[in-house]
Amino acid sequence: MSDLSIETTQLTKKFGSFTAVNSLTIKVQGTKCVGFLGPNGAGKTTTLKILTAMIHPNAGQAFINGIDVQAHKRQALHPCGVLIETPEIYPALTPREALSYIAELRGIPAGERPDRIRTVLEQVRMTDWIDKRTGKFSKGMKQRVNIAAALLPDPDILLLDEPTTGLDPRGMAEVRSIVVDLKKQKKLIFMSSHLLGEVADICDDVAMIDQGKLLIYDTLERVIEKVGGQGGGVEIDLSVEGSPAVEQKIRSIPGVDHVEHVDTRTYLIRFSGGLPTQERLLSDLVAARIGLVSFKASSGMARLEDAYLNLIKGGL
Ligand SMILES: Nc1ncnc2c1ncn2[C@@H]1O[C@H](COP(=O)(O)OP(=O)(O)OP(=O)(O)O)[C@@H](O)[C@H]1O
Ligand SMILES: [Mg+2]
Structure with missing residues (x-):
């Protein structure tokens, strides 16, 4: 040390x-x-x-x-x-x-x-x-x-x-x-x-x-976790078109706060619980057999920006 x-x-x-x-x-x-x-x-x-x-x-x-x-x-x-x-x-x-x-x-x-x-x-x-x-x-x-x-x-x-x-x-x-x-x-x-x-x-x-x-x-991780708005976010792409059934499957995964169907085959998922949740989310999405082909974390910058704006707002 x-x-x-x-x-x-x-x-x-x-x-x-x-x-x-x-x-x-x-x-x-x-x-x-x-x-x-x-x-x-x-x-x-x-x-x-x-x-x-x-x-x-x-x-x-x-x-x-x-x-x-x-x-x-x-x-x-x-x-x-x-x-x-x-x-x-x-x-x-x-x-x-x-x-x-x-x-x-x-x-x-x-x-x-x-x-x-x-x-x-x-x-x-x-x-x-x-x-x-x-x-x-x-x-x-x-x-x-x-x-x-x-x-x-x-x-x-x-x-x-x-x-x-x-x-x-x-x-x-x-x-x-x-x-x-x-x-x-x-x-x-x-x-x-x-x-x-x-x-x-x-x-x-x-x-x-x-x-x-x-x-x-x-x-950095804890700042984002503590004050980063709705927590982490990932964007996923599927091999098939999304559907209410798929959306429901994603929504039922523990830790998922919000699901948004942003494009035909693309969903934006907001979750809380930081990296451990993110890691589990990936395996749960694979296990849900919804045709997952890509999984991309929203950038650290976007998440830090959330935290920053929340804090500065709070300070005013
Ligand atoms: N010598 C000085 N006399 C009077 N006011 C000063 C002096 N130095 C700094 N200040 C004021 O103190 C405040 C803090 O200034 P400081 O330069 O530390 O900010 P900063 O966080 O570095 O900002 P920036 O991102 O613009 O560099 C500002 O309002 C500035 O106008
Ligand atoms: Mg300065």
Whole structure:
């Protein structure tokens, strides 16, 4: 069991009379990827800035691996790689030059810098561009260099603020696949986003905030199960046309909440009980001999979207 952790207790940040973060208490632990979701202005960036000691809270505390970030900034942030509102890389610099400068700032010994720079550029798949000027790079390539910079100290913990925002679909996919690779390297990744599909695809856990308050923190599956509207959904295709008799057979399977005949041979089934029900549903549908030829779970994104909208609605 890993002892990596990110924690806030009763964290509060006010800007004048406006409360951006409101008594936020959360503990994220282990090696996993946590999606930090919330609408615009929810307080995601503010929370990340407090966690990385860029700003001070009015009340409450933030800890990295149990060390108080405000009281012991250097020590607490030592295991962290951070990507929050990264300034533009000076366009005349190459990745090698920009990363050398950052490595020096981060206190990486001169003798280790060339190796670290090669390693991080490999991690973000930019080795071929090491000596090209960044001014000519696409946004996605620049963001990959920014991620490389965050990886320079070989961090165990990564705090990323919307790492794919502003990128085109290809740039987004590239950054996501880097995050997925990093996940495999036993790191704790805490990543803000307002892209539900992104979080459903790559995160293990989900924390949702709105108006500075934590609405829920749990595994992706449990968040979907707890607040995901009508629960899971699958779409099935039959080899024959549907009929009231077929519909009745599906309806009588335990756990099935709703059956919709959406096309001649296609039904949409909503069920509750999460993955265990989904698994049993498949075998029950086969056993019911209704001519099942395909069984497709509705996407994690649609189900997370349900959960998100339910929670945000509830918070208003
Ligand atoms: N320096 C500041 N001065 C005044 N208000 C601020 C400041 N920084 C943030 N805020 C306000 O605090 C609230 C939370 O902002 P924050 O940037 O944390 O939200 P966010 O969840 O990151 O939103 P987004 O998805 O748009 O990035 C917003 O209403 C914002 O206007
Ligand atoms: Mg933000």
